[in-house]
Amino acid sequence: MLTLPAATFTVAAIIGILGTALFNGLALGARTRNGQHLDVSLAEADSALDLDVDRRLDEYESRLLDCERTRARLSAELVAARAEIRDLTESRSSLQAGLAEASRVLGEGLRPMSSAAVLDESAEARVRLAFGSIDQVRTLIREAITALAASFRGLQGAAREQNALAADLAAANRLSDSEAHMPTIADYIVQAEETFAGFVEHSSASSSAAAHMSGSIARATERMLEVTTTIRDLDEIAIRTNMLALNASIEAARAGDAGKGFAVVARAVRDLSDRSAAFNTRLRKLIEPLNEELAFASQSLESLAARDAALVDELMGKIRNLSSEVRRSQDRMVGDLKRVDALSISIERDVQAAVFGIQFDDLATQLLTSAWGALRDVLSASEERTDSASLPAFASSVQQHHMRAGEIELFT
């Protein structure tokens, strides 16, 4: 489809072409008619040529008439088209004016809608909800962070206390040279072993002494047996002496008065023999329990020496086991202390990382405060139906998008 300007141009071009053809046709017709008069005599001579010229002229005239009719028609159409174009132009102008007016009116009407933060009731309620939620989040974060900060403070305090305790224990176990004057568990073990070695030595010496004493008692017992045998020999001698004294008495009696003196001697010998027998009996009674005592003492000493040796062996075994246990325990404790030490350092590091992380609160709170302020501005603008262009510029001072350590710079 042609647009109006294009249609106008096309019609003008056609009229132009037709106008030129008409002018040329008229000029050509004039020349032809003059030639016709000039060549009458010649036409007679060449009637065929005349006839042809007439025919051509007729054709031209006919065409000229056609052209004229076409021109007239086109001219009429052109006039109509121009009228139509004029009408359309007027309509367009009118429409443009109407549109401009409508736009102006609409713009005026829409301006508060488009540039001011005018919210409908539902949107305003949602903004208020968001407003409240942000406030709620800020409160929650603040309370959580306060609790977390207190918790980390306690954790770090406990870690440091644990670290100090581990350091004390380590010093006591000579893990550190800071308190070298303090005796260690190893020192106690060495001292205990030395003390017990002294005790063992003393016990061994006692056992040797007991064994030696037992030998002495055995030898004394043998001597006592010899003494007993001797007493038995003395008994025999006393019996024989008594028999001899009895025989002497008998012989003295048989000799009569001559044997009276001999009878006195025989009686005296018999008295000595009786006294000797009584002495032997008393001596035997004294020696026999002594033998029993010596035997008992010997057995006791032997038993004591044997028991001491067994006890020393048993105690030595126990002390060795105990020392090994204490050394193993100490090694375990040293290992545990090193682990506690490492854990304390790890906790300290973790607490530092947590303390670093807590700064998200400040960043988040600042962002929430910005969002809160922006919403408040929108809400105020909506309530007051003010132009949003009058709202303060909105920009957050928080540039961070991640919890990565920020830059530090000292100004010189």
Next chain:
Amino acid sequence: MNAPVFKPNTQRRILTVDDSPSMRDMISFTIESAGYQVVVAVDGIDALEKARSNAFDLILTDQNMPRMDGLTLVRELRNLPAYARIPILLITTEGDDDMKAKGRAVKASGWIVKPFSPQVLLDLIARLF
């Protein structure tokens, strides 16, 4: 033994200024752990009042605070003879060159962009003392 050794340094007094309770707590927790004495202020006005009535060896201040921001506080402090030369560090969420230029203009000693490592802060303080 690799455990950190915390030697109390009770001679140094540090004023830390931040409107965020958690940041105040975090900074005072960190520097108290290293043995420094800490006083906290909630904004520039509060800090200025405390600085006038106490002596501090170092001031750490947030930038964005109600009532008086960090840059204004630094400018005000530098006008006080007692604080003309002591180190004052700005701690902020903003790290662009324009803001740093403003920091230099008010004669701040340095600029720390949040978040920062507590240990890095302690190292920085140790360098300043």
